[in-house]
Amino acid sequence: MSENIITGLKISGLGLLGVFGVLIIFYIIVILLGKIKAKEEE
Amino acid sequence: MLEKLNELIAALSNQNMDIAREIGLEFLGMLVMFAIGGILIYLAIKKDYEPALLLPIGFGAILTNIPMTNIFTGPDGETGVFGFLYNNTIANELFPVLIFIAVGAMIDFTPLFQTPFMLFFGAAAQFGIFATMMVALLFGFSLPEAGAIGVIGAADGPTSIYVANAFKLDKGLIAAITVAAYSYMSLVPIIQPPVIKLLTTPEERKIRMNFHQRKVSKLAKILFPILVTIFAGLIAPESVALVGALMFGNLIRECGVLNRLSETAQNVLANLVTLLLGITIGTTMTASSFLNWKTLVIMLMGLVAFIFDTAGGVLFAKFINLFRKEKINPMVGAAGISAFPMSARVIQKMAKEEDPMNFVLMQSVAANVSGQLGSVVAGSMILVLVGRLIGLV
Numbered sequence: 115m116s117e118n119i120i121t122g123l124k125i126s127g128l129g130l131l132g133v134f135g136v137l138i139i140f141y142i143i144v145i146l147l148g149k150i151k152a153k154e155e156e
Numbered sequence: 157m158l159e160k161l162n163e164l165i166a167a168l169s170n171q172n173m174d175i176a177r178e179i180g181l182e183f184l185g186m187l188v189m190f191a192i193g194g195i196l197i198y199l200a201i202k203k204d205y206e207p208a209l210l211l212p213i214g215f216g217a218i219l220t221n222i223p224m225t226n227i228f229t230g231p232d233g234e235t236g237v238f239g240f241l242y243n244n245t246i247a248n249e250l251f252p253v254l255i256f257i258a259v260g261a262m263i264d265f266t267p268l269f270q271t272p273f274m275l276f277f278g279a280a281a282q283f284g285i286f287a288t289m290m291v292a293l294l295f296g297f298s299l300p301e302a303g304a305i306g307v308i309g310a311a312d313g314p315t316s317i318y319v320a321n322a323f324k325l326d327k328g329l330i331a332a333i334t335v336a337a338y339s340y341m342s343l344v345p346i347i348q349p350p351v352i353k354l355l356t357t358p359e360e361r362k363i364r365m366n367f368h369q370r371k372v373s374k375l376a377k378i379l380f381p382i383l384v385t386i387f388a389g390l391i392a393p394e395s396v397a398l399v400g401a402l403m404f405g406n407l408i409r410e411c412g413v414l415n416r417l418s419e420t421a422q423n424v425l426a427n428l429v430t431l432l433l434g435i436t437i438g439t440t441m442t443a444s445s446f447l448n449w450k451t452l453v454i455m456l457m458g459l460v461a462f463i464f465d466t467a468g469g470v471l472f473a474k475f476i477n478l479f480r481k482e483k484i485n486p487m488v489g490a491a492g493i494s495a496f497p498m499s500a501r502v503i504q505k506m507a508k509e510e511d512p513m514n515f516v517l518m519q520s521v522a523a524n525v526s527g528q529l530g531s532v533v534a535g536s537m538i539l540v541l542v543g544r545l546i547g548l549v
Contacts, residue, residue, distance in 0.1 A: 118299055118302075119290070119294070122289060122290050122299065122302065123290065125286070125289070125299075125303070125541045125545075126286035126287070128537075129285070129286050129538060130282070130283065132537045132541075133279045133282050133530060133533050134279045135391075136387075136388060136391055137275050137276060137278060137279040137530060140275055140387075140529060141276070143380065144268060144269055144275065144380070147373070147375075147376035147379055147383075148272065148372070148376060150373040150375050150376045151373060152370075152372060
């Protein structure tokens with residue numbers, strides 16, 4: 115396997131992990147912000 | 157044009173076949189680019205495929221290939237009108253960032269607050285980006301080229317342009333990537349259904365999902381873009397221009413005191429930038445830079461990317477269902493791409509075809525807006541990981 119392919123595999127693995135990692139943080143933010151009660155007039 | 161014809165006649169009469177062949181090929185290239193420009197205009201007008209982008213791109217392709225014209229490079233070899241526009245709006249990534257402000261102002265994240273779990277489909281459907289990057293590497297593209305081609309799978313035109321530009325790819329490649337990204341985005345209703353049907357059973361497509369409508373606090377919607385920008389910036393500083401612009405647009409929308417600015421971003425800014433972006437990209441499509449095997453492969457890769465994206469989302473939903481009591485309709489996973497709201501509509505239509513009383517629109521919309529976040533994050537990951545390897549960032 116060429117060096118490029120191995121690097122590509124590493125980037126893909128890290129990239130997907132990174133995307134999931136960042137979106138997990140966004141998920142936590144959404145869950146926490148979702149706990150703020152909406153005012154009646156809203 | 158006449159000058160070229162005279163050159164051709166002179167070359168033929170002097171039996172200088174090399175020059176004659178060269179001029180002939182140039183002429184043929186021009187005709188092919190006219191045809192490509194014509195096809196893009198046809199698709200825009202007759203088929204309504206992303207007309208705001210494909211029509212200006214098609215016209216730009218015709219414009220730039222008219223012989224003896226100097227729209228990209230001036231007569232003295234210096235920058236022409238469209239060269240100036242390219243250097244000052246696309247090469248410095250101004251337009252993609254401005255479009256992000258407009259897109260941010262258009263997104264309503266409320267469905268996401270109502271079904272937060274859908275965020276994960278916005279991550280899973282980005283699988284296509286990385287899978288396509290691997291396929292592009294197998295085709296012999298360099299790492300930056302493969303990374304930029306993979307980002308077509310973000311189903312997000314501005315991200316594709318932003319990343320391709322950041323990697324300083326050849327203008328012809330950037331044009332091919334842009335055309336592929338926007339063309340396939342408009343083909344979502346054609347590409348996604350067969351892939352979904354192939355990967356799901358009719359029973360799975362009939363799965364009904366509960367949706368609990370609830371009010372979302374205005375404060376939450378204001379804090380969301382600010383917190384997302386801070387965290388994304390801290391994790392991947394390279395992503396801050398993209399995420400920041402998107403979230404700035406969203407903050408303008410949600411703050412409630414900048415309605416005029418929000419409307420301007422959604423309409424005037426989006427329209428103006430789209431108009432100039434399309435024609436400027438089109439004018440980079442010269443026969444010499446566009447007509448090569450790489451362009452053909454990039455167009456093919458675009459299709460591959462959308463297929464992998466769809467498959468990634470559906471298969472992830474099926475995987476999650478192994479552990480969940482309340483099952484998810486796996487089709488919703490396919491809405492995790494950035495093509496908003498087209499993908500969500502496609503999923504709802506397919507769900508209704510299987511069961512007229514099945515409503516998965518809100519969940520699909522939530523997955524779809526998550527896809528917009530996911531695509532920017534995935535594009536940023538490519539930018540960071542590949543960029544660091546090649547010493548760009």
